Amino acid sequence: MPAPIDFYFDFSSPYGYLGSELIEALAAKHGRAVAWHPVLLGVIFRETGSAPLTEVPLKGAYSKRDFERSARFHGVAFRMPGRFPIPAQTPSRIVLALRDRDPALAAAVARALYRAYFVDGRDISQPEVAAAAAEGAGADAAAARAAVDDPAIKEALRHEVAQAIAAGVFGSPFIVVDGEPFWGVDRFPQIDRWLATGGF
Amino acid sequence: MPAPIDFYFDFSSPYGYLGSELIEALAAKHGRAVAWHPVLLGVIFRETGSAPLTEVPLKGAYSKRDFERSARFHGVAFRMPGRFPIPAQTPSRIVLALRDRDPALAAAVARALYRAYFVDGRDISQPEVAAAAAEGAGADAAAARAAVDDPAIKEALRHEVAQAIAAGVFGSPFIVVDGEPFWGVDRFPQIDRWLATGGF
Numbered sequence: 001m002p003a004p005i006d007f008y009f010d011f012s013s014p015y016g017y018l019g020s021e022l023i024e025a026l027a028a029k030h031g032r033a034v035a036w037h038p039v040l041l042g043v044i045f046r047e048t049g050s051a052p053l054t055e056v057p058l059k060g061a062y063s064k065r066d067f068e069r070s071a072r073f074h075g076v077a078f079r080m081p082g083r084f085p086i087p088a089q090t091p092s093r094i095v096l097a098l099r100d101r102d103p104a105l106a107a108a109v110a111r112a113l114y115r116a117y118f119v120d121g122r123d124i125s126q127p128e129v130a131a132a133a134a135e136g137a138g139a140d141a142a143a144a145r146a147a148v149d150d151p152a153i154k155e156a157l158r159h160e161v162a163q164a165i166a167a168g169v170f171g172s173p174f175i176v177v178d179g180e181p182f183w184g185v186d187r188f189p190q191i192d193r194w195l196a197t198g199g200f
Numbered sequence: 201m202p203a204p205i206d207f208y209f210d211f212s213s214p215y216g217y218l219g220s221e222l223i224e225a226l227a228a229k230h231g232r233a234v235a236w237h238p239v240l241l242g243v244i245f246r247e248t249g250s251a252p253l254t255e256v257p258l259k260g261a262y263s264k265r266d267f268e269r270s271a272r273f274h275g276v277a278f279r280m281p282g283r284f285p286i287p288a289q290t291p292s293r294i295v296l297a298l299r300d301r302d303p304a305l306a307a308a309v310a311r312a313l314y315r316a317y318f319v320d321g322r323d324i325s326q327p328e329v330a331a332a333a334a335e336g337a338g339a340d341a342a343a344a345r346a347a348v349d350d351p352a353i354k355e356a357l358r359h360e361v362a363q364a365i366a367a368g369v370f371g372s373p374f375i376v377v378d379g380e381p382f383w384g385v386d387r388f389p390q391i392d393r394w395l396a397t398g399g400f
Contacts, residue, residue, distance in 0.1 A: 048257045057248045058370040062381060072400050073390050170258040181262060186386035190273050200272050 004033040005191075006176040008169045009110075010041040011088035014067040014078070017118040019173030019185045020111050021076045026188060030195035036099065036107050038092035038157070039164045041172055048170050052085055070185065077119045086117070086125040089157065090148050094134050096156050097147035105138055112137035204233040205391075206376040208369045209310075210241040211288035214267040214278070217318040219373035219385045220311050221276045226388060230395035236299065236307050238292035238357070239364045241372055248370050252285055270385065277319045286317070286325040289357065290348050294334050296356050297347035305338055312337035 005027050009016035027034045045051065053063045064080060071078030091113040098106035116122040116133035124130040127148040135141035147153045164174075168181055175182045175191055180199065182191050193200060205227050209216035227234045245251065253263045264280060271278030291313040298306035316322040316333035324330040327348040335341035347353045364374075368381055375382045375391055380399065382391050393400060 048259065050256065050259075056250065058365075058368060059248065059250075062368065062370070062383060065381070066383070066387075069390065069400075073393065165258075168258060168262065170262070181265070183262060183266070184386070186384070187266075189389070190269065193273065200269075 002032060003178065004035040005195075006035050006037060006167075008037045008039050008164050008167075008172065008174040008176075010039055010172040011091045011113060011117065011124060012085040013041060013172035014080070014118060015070070015185045016172035017078070017114045018067075018070060018074055018076055019175075019188070020114045022074060022185065022188060023173070023175070024107070026192060026195075029192070032195065033103075034107065036095065036103070036110050037160060037164060038088065038095050038110065039169060039172065039174075040088055040092065040157070040161050042087070043161050044165060044170055047165055050170070054084070074185075077115075079119060079121060081117055081121045081123075083123050086123060088125070089154075090127050090130045091117075091124045091133075092157050092160075093147050093150070093153045094130055094139070094144045096160060097143070097150065097153050098139060109134045109137045109139050109144075202232060203378060204235040205395075206235050206237060206367075208237040208239050208364050208367075208372065208374040208376075210239055210372040211291045211313060211317065211324060212285040213241060213372035214280075214318065215270070215385045216372035217278070217314045218267075218270060218274055218276055219375075219388075220314045222274060222385065222388060223373070223375070224307070226392060226395075229392070232395065233303075234307065236295065236303070236310050237360060237364060238288065238295050238310065239369060239372065239374075240288055240292065240357070240361050242287070243361050244365060244370055247365055250370070254284070274385075277315075279319060279321060281317055281321045281323075283323050286323060288325070289354075290327050290330045291317075291324045291333075292357050292360075293347050293350070293353045294330055294339070294344045296360060297343070297350065297353050298339060309334045309337045309339050309344075 007023050023034055054060045095106050095110045098109055113124050113133050117124045122129050127145055131141045131145040134144040171183045173185055177191055177194055207223050223234055254260045295306050295310045298309055313324050313333050317324045322329050327345055331341045331345040334344040371383045373385055377391055377394055
């Protein structure tokens with residue numbers, strides 16, 4: 001069994017959301033599993049001196065247009081949330097709390113949380129909102145709610161982000177295939193060929 | 201005859217170079233011409249507060265890897281130049297001096313200048329080097345050399361950059377199709393569909 005693909009994403013990242021809708025099919029096409037890694041771009045941007053795309057002059061207006069156009073291009077439902085960006089700790093902790101025990105459920109919950117935010121416009125930074133979305137994907141709502149305030153899970157998220165930075169992650173989505181880094185949902189065609197050919 | 205595609209590029213931009221190798225075939229596939237617009241990202245970045253990708257922590261190392269991988273992905277020859285980035289005024293002026301009179305020659309010269317830099321590693325910010333590369337694509341070397349110091353051409357370049365900024369251009373390559381803006385060579389699949397369908 002070949003190693004899983006590492007999929008790093010921030011819950012407030014529109015391109016990360018688009019990637020979340022596409023990565024499992026892409027991996028499965030090549031017989032690969034996906035390891036889902038929630039990260040916090042706010043922490044990472046402090047290291048790289050970056051700013052959210054939507055806050056950069058000129059790029060901001062273009063980005064919002066490109067989010068919606070890219071979603072249509074990929075056939076993915078998308079609606080820019082009223083509150084944006086949001087802190088991603090709450091949904092990230094809910095996913096991390098599930099991951100070791102049940103990675104498939106964690107992935108399903110991650111996709112459901114992303115859809116709650118980027119399709120239904122629900123503010124998943126709110127613990128009750130996020131727990132309800134997780135429940136809709138099959139998680140236990142009370143356990144999901146409890147994970148948000150669990151010191152061990154908080155520490156696990158800090159560790160996850162530190163590991164991502166050490167692995168060179170600086171954006172969302174960020175995918176690592178057999179050591180090869182790819183940034184952005186627009187690199188999925190390259191990932192497809194990389195998986196098919198073993199590298200080019 | 202439908203309007204040409206606007207192709208904005210900076211001569212020091214690796215992705216702009218990749219775009220220059222692909223844009224004419226993409227446009228021709230849909231019966232479109234290409235209007236080539238040399239711009240100066242240094243000037244544009246002062247407006248947007250951006251920095252060259254290669255100078256950003258973490259992104260810099262990734263970018264260099266991605267330039268080379270993206271070139272291989274698209275089947276385009278590429279070698280990272282020893283001197284990078286370079287000021288783009290010299291080759292930009294040579295292209296602008298030709299464009300009104302002979303747009304096809306200007307486009308051929310633009311592609312030749314890009315190849316001289318990103319394949320052969322020649323420093324096209326040097327007027328004699330750039331004039332020789334232009335001559336190789338069919339331009340008059342003496343006229344190309346003279347354009348570099350021509351006050352009217354200098355003014356034409358300032359005007360070209362100001363117009364690009366007014367059109368919302370903030371990166372390279374930047375393509376406008378019937379008013380729709382696309383940033384990056386990785387948006388070429390979207391441009392392809394946009395041209396085929398009239399928008400999506």
